[in-house]
Amino acid sequence: MEYSTAEELASVAFITMGCAKNEVDSEHMARRLVQSGYALSDDPEAADIVIVNTCSFIQAATEESIEAILQVADFDSVANGESKLVVAGCMPARYGAELEGEIPEASGFVACDRESDIVSVLDDLLGIERLSGDGLVIPIADLKDNCVSAYVKISDGCDRFCAYCTIPYIRGRYHSFSQHEIFDEVNHAVGRGAREIVLIAQDTGRWGSDLSPRSSLAQLMSDLADEWPDVWFRVMYIQPEGITDELISAVKEHDNICSYFDIPFQHANERILKSMNRKGSGTQFLDLLARIRKQIPSATLRTTLIAGYPGETEEDFDELCAFVEDAGFDYVGVFAYSQEDGTKASLLDCQIDEEEKAYRAQNLRDLADSLSSVRVADRVGSTIPVLVCGFEEDGQLYGRAQCQAPDVDGVTYLDGGNPGDIVTATIDDTLLYEMEGTMS
Numbered sequence: 001m002e003y004s005t006a007e008e009l010a011s012v013a014f015i016t017m018g019c020a021k022n023e024v025d026s027e028h029m030a031r032r033l034v035q036s037g038y039a040l041s042d043d044p045e046a047a048d049i050v051i052v053n054t055c056s057f058i059q060a061a062t063e064e065s066i067e068a069i070l071q072v073a074d075f076d077s078v079a080n081g082e083s084k085l086v087v088a089g090c091m092p093a094r095y096g097a098e099l100e101g102e103i104p105e106a107s108g109f110v111a112c113d114r115e116s117d118i119v120s121v122l123d124d125l126l127g128i129e130r131l132s133g134d135g136l137v138i139p140i141a142d143l144k145d146n147c148v149s150a151y152v153k154i155s156d157g158c159d160r161f162c163a164y165c166t167i168p169y170i171r172g173r174y175h176s177f178s179q180h181e182i183f184d185e186v187n188h189a190v191g192r193g194a195r196e197i198v199l200i201a202q203d204t205g206r207w208g209s210d211l212s213p214r215s216s217l218a219q220l221m222s223d224l225a226d227e228w229p230d231v232w233f234r235v236m237y238i239q240p241e242g243i244t245d246e247l248i249s250a251v252k253e254h255d256n257i258c259s260y261f262d263i264p265f266q267h268a269n270e271r272i273l274k275s276m277n278r279k280g281s282g283t284q285f286l287d288l289l290a291r292i293r294k295q296i297p298s299a300t301l302r303t304t305l306i307a308g309y310p311g312e313t314e315e316d317f318d319e320l321c322a323f324v325e326d327a328g329f330d331y332v333g334v335f336a337y338s339q340e341d342g343t344k345a346s347l348l349d350c351q352i353d354e355e356e357k358a359y360r361a362q363n364l365r366d367l368a369d370s371l372s373s374v375r376v377a378d379r380v381g382s383t384i385p386v387l388v389c390g391f392e393e394d395g396q397l398y399g400r401a402q403c404q405a406p407d408v409d410g411v412t413y414l415d416g417g418n419p420g421d422i423v424t425a426t427i428d429d430t431l432l433y434e435m436e437g438t439m440s
């Protein structure tokens with residue numbers, strides 16, 4: 001088949017598993033496809049091609065992705081060969097050629113590092129030959145219309161090689177995207193109505209260290225905040241080493257940079273952290289939090305922790321719980337340790353049984369919930385800016401304050417405002433992580 005850009009090609013539906021970083025990758029692939037003549041479909045069962053963008057950083061995520069793949073393989077259109085199934089993302093990167101034998105229903109595989117080739121992969125599947133001059137542009141941010149919040153990826157890969165983590169093997173070595181590319185993405189998202197940009201990556205705090213000339217996350221955040229003063233900027237996943245005085249100052253000096261620090265500490269016991277191939281100790285982490293609070297007393301603090309890491313004794317777990325009590329986090333994400341093939345931690349001989357890991361993780365979650373809900377309740381009576389996001393299925397208007405990151409921290413229910421507005425609201429009530437506000 002020969003193709004010119006005036007024609008419309010096949011329809012493509014995406015099913016995206018995993019985290020926001022994968023959502024961004026799907027958006028990138030979707031944009032490339034649309035710019036190359038493909039149509040997007042919201043209905044996987046009716047689409048000509050279904051791309052399952054998989055997540056595989058832990059076994060549970062892999063199993064969910066396999067389930068999604070098998071569901072698509074069961075579609076009549078796929079089973080009878082009318083539609084094609086393509087498996088993209090982390091699973092092809094992690095399992096390589098082995099996967100092709102395991103999933104014969106799939107017509108194509110696109111690993112993370114080949115996602116920019118998605119058009120040629122689909123063209124090959126459909127036997128399309130393009131006329132010369134069908135150029136592509138660098139893909140940008142979220143495609144969704146009326147989206148008041150957009151994720152923008154600022155780098156990919158990771159060089160830290162935490163002992164339990166598969167990401168460096170799946171996503172490859174760390175590399176920053178250029179400031180120019182990031183500005184293009186933000187510009188595009190803002191042009192589509194975004195009032196909040198959430199910067200994400202596996203290791204956001206390292207941004208700019210590999211660029212020439214070198215730059216820093218603090219510099220990037222300041223430049224973005226100055227360029228778009230009416231847009232909120234938020235950054236997620238800053239490793240402890242990435243919290244510099246320069247970054248804290250940049251947050252403090254800009255009202256439109258959310259005073260929100262998402263720092264994945266993972267544990268507090270020094271021996272466990274060392275075994276994880278991570279630096280620091282609970283004491284050092286508490287000092288870091290104090291340093292942030294000294295500059296920005298109202299800063300929102302979020303972390304991620306792992307319970308049941310190999311060799312974690314009951315005393316070590318108690319130390320982790322005590323750390324959570326002392327730190328005063330606003331939000332805590334807790335994961336039970338997952339033993340992943342190919343990682344150093346999976347070879348340690350002091351693995352903890354599944355039941356005990358789940359028990360510790362739930363205990364830690366319960367502790368964090370009980371502490372954080374009190375902090376959230378302390379916001380009652382405060383008057384704060386809230387970004388109006390839209391309506392819940394039951395028609396309730398909701399937004400998010402700067403202390404609430406999308407998808408993880410709950411929302412603020414409102415009595416007025418239009419999606420995309422930043423309104424001022426007084427918090428009247430809270431329920432666990434949700435807040436309720438009245439417009440001032």
Ligand code: SF4
Pocket residue numbers: 158159160161162165166167168202203239
């Ligand atoms: S910093 Fe994060 S992504 Fe990188 S190896 Fe450690 S846990 Fe994995």
